[in-house]
Amino acid sequence: MKQLKLVDFVIFLFFLTESLSLPTKPQDVDDFSITQKFIEENVGYITIITFAQYIQKASFEEVEMLAKAMTEYRDQCLTNRTLPQCSKLPNDALLEAICSMEGLPKEHNFSHCCSKVDFERRLCFFLNKKADVGFLPPLPTLDPEVKCQAYKSNSESFLSNYIYEVSRRNPFVFAPTLLTVAVRIEEMIKTCCEEQDKANCFQTKAVPVIQYLKALSSYQKTVCGAFLKFGPQVLKSIYIVTLSQKFPKIEFKELTSLLEDVSSMYSGCCEGDAVHCIHGRSKVMSHICLKQDSISSKIKECCEKQIPERGECIIHSYKDDRPEDLSLREAKFTENKNVCEERNADQHIFMAKFLYEYSRRHQELSTPELLRIANVYDDLLKECCNAENPPDCYSIAESKFNETTEKSLQMVQRECERFQSLGKDGLKYYYLIRFTKIAPQLSTDELTFLGEGMVTALTSCCTLSEEFACVDNLVDLVLGEICGVNENRTINPAVDHCCKTNFAFRRPCFESLELDNTYVPPSASLGLFTFHTGLCQEHNEELQRKKDRFLVNLVKLKPELADEALRSWFTEFSNLVDRCCKATGPGACFNEQGPKLAAKIQTS
The missing domain is CATH 1.10.246.10 (Serum Albumin; Chain A, Domain 1)
Structure with a gap:
């Protein structure tokens, strides 16, 4: 077991208000306190999420040990908040705590990150995360009866282990999302463990939870990828579209104010700063609920919910109806003679207004399409504002937008x-x-x-x-x-x-992409044509997964083959598996037929 060095140990304070921006409005103060209480109550789980996402190979024993230490220090600092070690930013303190675990940095190969400080250290840990988790063992599966008994024996340990396993396999998913998944899993366990047919209950109820996790994971990775690769301006553009479509009656001034909170939230969430992320999202939702009368008529019930359910409810609420007096076209961007003067005065504000007006009028379009239209408009104005007659030049903007959408x-x-x-x-x-x-x-x-x-x-x-x-x-x-x-x-x-x-x-x-010409296929099939009788014992889903993997590896081996030829060889492989599994001696069949198929494919 690794030992925590407690000398000069920096406490990971999830609960300390001094380390975060303090609120100023009465409702914000209430919401901040509620969020703070939620963080205090879940300090162990939040520690597990953050640690497991940063150090994906860390054992549950190591992760659980840190979580227990943080819970103890929470109690210590709540008793005496004036302790000098209670002033660090939470994420910085956690990274220092991880680096202080004896032998851990060297064992898991992140000593180079521990030699850095502040932003450089945070960035190093972030870049250490791996989205492809093939290096981890398959997610453990338990018999339903065993699962229920484990939960009844020690529900906290069971859920901690579950959060650990899911977090390290989803290193870029935001902490609030993973906490929501944990709540849904616990609800599922409580329900299914009372059922006669526990296996069917778990199988049925797990599907929407898995779909929720996958959907949120993809969305958060996409938005964070845009933010980290292209900067805060792209993030703001994405959210101008999202918020303008969802809340089409929101005023532009209110939208820009809300965007500041969103940008601040994502800077923490995307880095993996769990506390910043939880507080940031709570602040965004508080802002929306405080101004709900002027933002949306669809979120009243959501705003009556407690944190964090309120955030989940708002995120999944329906788009508000487009105001009746809002025309489908905004002529001031295509027919106004002063477009170039207004654009040149402040290009960022001008383009933000265009994206806002176009998005709230076109709720039927996708986020990427609205970003493309804004891009086309920006490029057109760069050309037109240097032309002899700018208004004539940009008067064709609508046809350009339609052309982009048609493609x-x-x-x-x-x-x-x-x-x-x-x-x-x-x-x-x-x-x-x-x-x-x-x-x-x-x-x-x-x-x-x-x-x-x-x-x-x-x-x-x-x-x-x-x-x-x-x-x-x-x-x-x-x-x-x-x-x-x-x-x-x-x-x-x-x-x-x-x-x-x-x-x-x-x-x-x-x-427009085609075959990658820089790729050099492996010289050998690397066991691609070595078939085992275990294929015959696989359940349908697992067998199909192995067939899919065969097709991918076949393409890697023979990328120059036409799609029709690849599908034909894949069909032969599938038929071979079916035929051999029905044979009296599957092993002998595979040993005879496998090499024949391999030879035919290798010479094709």
């Missing part, structure tokens, strides 16, 4: 037509091949996850009335998974170009 619509239509013609399985195989050809450097697990993500996006959206926005938004999240969060992530020159050049246009950029 995006055609992309969506092609994808939905593909879904209709190929079906769910055929669609998955199409994207497994496509993604592997354009980014073969990614791990097999990552590529299968991306393929499943595209299938989820298209099967969820292609039958909806709001098909365009739904597909465009969800597919953009899949691309966010490829691009990753860290600024220093590289895959290959073509993919890197799409990820780092222009956030708004990365989808059209990916659409």
Whole structure:
């Protein structure tokens, strides 16, 4: 067991108000106190989340030890807040605590981070996070009866272990989201452990929780990736769109004030600063609820809820109705003769106003599409404001916007037509091949996850009335998974170009990608054609997962083959598995047929 060095140990104060920005308005004071109490009550879980996300290979024993120490120090500092060690920022204090754990930095290879201080240390730990968690063992699965008994014996330890396992496999998910997942898991356990058919109950109730975690994980990684790669201005643009569409009657002045709180929240959440993130999100929701009469008519019930349920409710509330007096066009951006003067006075404010006005008028468009339109408008004005007759030049803006939207619509239509013609399985195989050809450097697990993500996006959206926005938004999240969060992530020159050049246009950029010519396939099949009788004992889902992995690895081995040829070899492999599993001696069948298939593929 690792020992904590308590000499010069810096306390991780999740609960200390002096380390955070103090509120000034009466309601903010109340909300701050409620949030602070929530943090105090969950200090152990928050410690586990932060530690497990930063040091993903740390054992549960190591993580739990730190959580217990922090709970003890919480009690100590609540008794005497004047202690000198109680003034550090929470995240800085935690990193110092982690670095003080004897032997841990060297064992888990982060000593270089501990040699840094302040921002440089925080950045080092952040860049140490790994989205591809193939180095971790599979998530442990317990028999339902064993699970229920473990929870009844020690519910706190059971939930702590669950939070630890989920956090280290989702290093970029925000702490409030993981705490919400933990609450939902506990509710599921309490319900299912009282059921006769516990296994079916767990299987059914786990699905929405997993979907919630995956969806929030993708969204948060995409937004943080944009923030860290392109800076705060892109983050503000994303949220101008999001908030203007959700709350179309919000005034621009109120929107800009709210954006400051959002930007502050994300600077902490994206770094993995759990306390800053929890307080930041609470502040955003307090701001919205304080001004709800002028922001939205759809969130009254949400604002009556307690923290953190209030935040979850607002995030998932429906868009407010577009004001009746709000026309679909705002002529002042295309017909006003003073556009260039107004733009030149303050380009950031001018473009923010344009994005705000266009987004609140077009709730049917996706976030990426509205960002593309703003990009097209900005480029047009750069040209027109240097022309001889600017108003004539930018009078064609609306047709440019329509042209951009039409191109995006055609992309969506092609994808939905593909879904209709190929079906769910055929669609998955199409994207497994496509993604592997354009980014073969990614791990097999990552590529299968991306393929499943595209299938989820298209099967969820292609039958909806709001098909365009739904597909465009969800597919953009899949691309966010490829691009990753860290600024220093590289895959290959073509993919890197799409990820780092222009956030708004990365989808059209990916659409144009083909086979990666820089990739050198492995010289050997690396066990690809070594089949085991264990395949015959797999459940349908696990067998399908292994078949998907075979297809990805086949493309990595033979990326130059046409898609039709790859699908044909994949079909032969599937037939071989089915045939051998039905044979009297599956092992002998695999030993005879496997090498034959390998030889045919290798010479193709």
